[in-house]
Amino acid sequence: xxxxxxxxxxxxxxxxxxxxxxxxxxxxxxxxxxxxxxxxxxxxxxxxxxxxxxxxxxxxxxxxxxxxxxxxxxxxxxxxxxxxxxxxxxxxxxxxxxxxxxxxxxxxxxxxxxxxxxxxxxxxxxxxxxxxxxxxxxxxxxxxxxxxxxxxxxxxxxxxxxxxxxxxxxxxxxxxxxxxxxxxxxxxxxxxxxxxxxxxxxxxxxxxxxxxxxxxxxxxxxxxxxxxxxxxxxxxxxxxxxxxxxxxxxxxxxxxxxxxxxxxxxxxxxxxxxxxxxxxxxxxxxxxxxxxxxxxxxxxxxxxxxxxxxxxxxxxxxxxxxxxxxxxxxxxxxxxxxxxxxxxxxxxxxxxxxxxxxxxxxxxxxxxxxxxxxxxxxxxxxxxxxxxxxxxxxxxxxxxxxxxxxxxxxxxxxxxxxxxxxxxxxxxxxxxxxxxxxxxxxxxxxxxxxxxxxxxxxxxxxxxxxxxxxxxxxxxxxxxxxxxxxxxxxxxxxxxxxxxxxxxxxxxxxxxxxxxxxxxxxxxxxxxxxxxxxxxxxxxxxxxxxxxxxxxxxx
Amino acid sequence: xxxxxxxxxxxxxxxxxxxxxxxxxxxxxxxxxxxxxxxxxxxxxxxxxxxxxxxxxxxxxxxxxxxxxx
Numbered sequence: 001x002x003x004x005x006x007x008x009x010x011x012x013x014x015x016x017x018x019x020x021x022x023x024x025x026x027x028x029x030x031x032x033x034x035x036x037x038x039x040x041x042x043x044x045x046x047x048x049x050x051x052x053x054x055x056x057x058x059x060x061x062x063x064x065x066x067x068x069x070x071x072x073x074x075x076x077x078x079x080x081x082x083x084x085x086x087x088x089x090x091x092x093x094x095x096x097x098x099x100x101x102x103x104x105x106x107x108x109x110x111x112x113x114x115x116x117x118x119x120x121x122x123x124x125x126x127x128x129x130x131x132x133x134x135x136x137x138x139x140x141x142x143x144x145x146x147x148x149x150x151x152x153x154x155x156x157x158x159x160x161x162x163x164x165x166x167x168x169x170x171x172x173x174x175x176x177x178x179x180x181x182x183x184x185x186x187x188x189x190x191x192x193x194x195x196x197x198x199x200x201x202x203x204x205x206x207x208x209x210x211x212x213x214x215x216x217x218x219x220x221x222x223x224x225x226x227x228x229x230x231x232x233x234x235x236x237x238x239x240x241x242x243x244x245x246x247x248x249x250x251x252x253x254x255x256x257x258x259x260x261x262x263x264x265x266x267x268x269x270x271x272x273x274x275x276x277x278x279x280x281x282x283x284x285x286x287x288x289x290x291x292x293x294x295x296x297x298x299x300x301x302x303x304x305x306x307x308x309x310x311x312x313x314x315x316x317x318x319x320x321x322x323x324x325x326x327x328x329x330x331x332x333x334x335x336x337x338x339x340x341x342x343x344x345x346x347x348x349x350x351x352x353x354x355x356x357x358x359x360x361x362x363x364x365x366x367x368x369x370x371x372x373x374x375x376x377x378x379x380x381x382x383x384x385x386x387x388x389x390x391x392x393x394x395x396x397x398x399x400x401x402x403x404x405x406x407x408x409x410x411x412x413x414x415x416x417x418x419x420x421x422x423x424x425x426x427x428x429x430x431x432x433x434x435x436x437x438x439x440x441x442x443x444x445x446x447x448x449x450x451x452x453x454x455x456x457x458x459x460x461x462x463x464x465x466x467x468x469x470x471x472x473x474x475x476x477x478x479x480x481x482x483x484x485x486x487x488x489x490x491x492x493x494x495x496x497x498x499x500x501x502x503x504x505x506x507x508x509x510x511x512x513x514x515x516x517x518x519x520x521x522x523x524x525x526x527x528x529x530x531x532x533x534x535x536x537x538x539x540x541x542x543x544x545x546x547x548x549x550x551x552x553x554x555x
Numbered sequence: 556x557x558x559x560x561x562x563x564x565x566x567x568x569x570x571x572x573x574x575x576x577x578x579x580x581x582x583x584x585x586x587x588x589x590x591x592x593x594x595x596x597x598x599x600x601x602x603x604x605x606x607x608x609x610x611x612x613x614x615x616x617x618x619x620x621x622x623x624x625x
Contacts (some may be wrong), residue, residue, distance in 0.1 A: 086587065139615070166573075199607075205606075205613055210613055212571050212614035213615070214571075235617075237601075238601060240563070240564045241617050244564075244617040245617070247560075247563070285560075288558045289558075526558075547559045
């Protein structure tokens, strides 16, 4: 008797082969058979008639490190069909980390991922320092599979202390970092992440950016012992620098026999040749034999914010960030202090913020005045006889700061250009940033958007090709053992969905996080059932009690 | 399979504890130092304009030693 039988669906098995009508039988967390009209009974049966049956989707770029400590499903990622995630990107992870270094790293998570500091103090008992301890802390409650990266910045912090953000490492320190990385890889880390662009909460470059190339080369030598991944965030705003980073990654890949990946690659009307140039360089480096996987996200760039909390929108306005980080009472005082306000207004540009803020759309909020939702700040400002930046400040102050603004379609929104990129065999679909940028945009639903926008609407990929991109391709790139394909003997990660309707819901705020609690999410559309290691984790619009997720085994 | 790399904008990596002046002299030994430093600063706004503190040279930096190619 099978544990679970998924009957009568159209199976897209993750290889890219044309879909075929078949049943999928599961026992002991493994697929035991895939074929038409399988004989035998099952303890549970899922009727997949008229539905597509695919391997669970894999998200290779997330920041769920903290959320996994209280939410083993990484909600709402799982309900979108994601059955495996890679946290620990961008040089940041929660281990290895000495207790004394926690405040600094919390600040970096706050800056880079918009994780409220209360998440670290109210939501879990922080008992570990090493990577194995972090793994042990998350593993018991996992409903989703996890392939965690270890962050270069925290490795540096462990070995160098405060000097990690001051100077290059000595040879003995590089050796110590390599030893520490080796411990993490032996404890299940899928690779190393580093960043060339991120800053901490004080605007200072994160520790990984102080590393000379020799340090990264030494760490990649350790990755080479295991054949594991190096992930980086390049200076994505400048294609010349991105190409230089691609070349560095290629050299490291070839020297140490490792896969490498970088993200994001954004398409922009302002610099239309940037993404094509970067991808052309990737092609050249693949031709040399290097493995340099660019991650391209499916969703356009939208940023929402209010003055209730810091936002990515103000990344280039450090004075605004400092003010928005203040406790509410002090923030309100700063926002009504004439000299502070004049400096903030000056930061918004000589045009009164027209270029930066004029096109913002009022989303509304609990206390937002009626009649403003959907209107641009520019039109509201004109009506009030103010510049856009003054209107943003005064409108916010008049409403207890609870007015949300949307910076819509800030790039990466031309489907005709992005579709072929996603279909490119050397492009890795990813860069969701799941679990990060909580107060700026929803990082969920990118897989649904892949199907709704690029399969159904644009026809840039076939259904089977899209499934392959986010299942077996991802598993192969990252070396995830026994995942990404529906085949006898492999792990039973399965998603059952309606190919005619799968998509992403509208972005909406929810208040389910520790501390001030707000984040933007999107609901799943068209997902019927999600199975993780043979257990039904999501069914008919609700989570189950299953906690069958695990730390991914690696090839 | 063609394994030729097209020519891209040239850059250097800073050496450990190298100053901007030392890097400029290394990049453009035939130039007067002041000119060389000015050029390095002008070609690397990500280091000398966008960064806080401006001009903080990091071990991981990409430092261009020529202007953008047309």
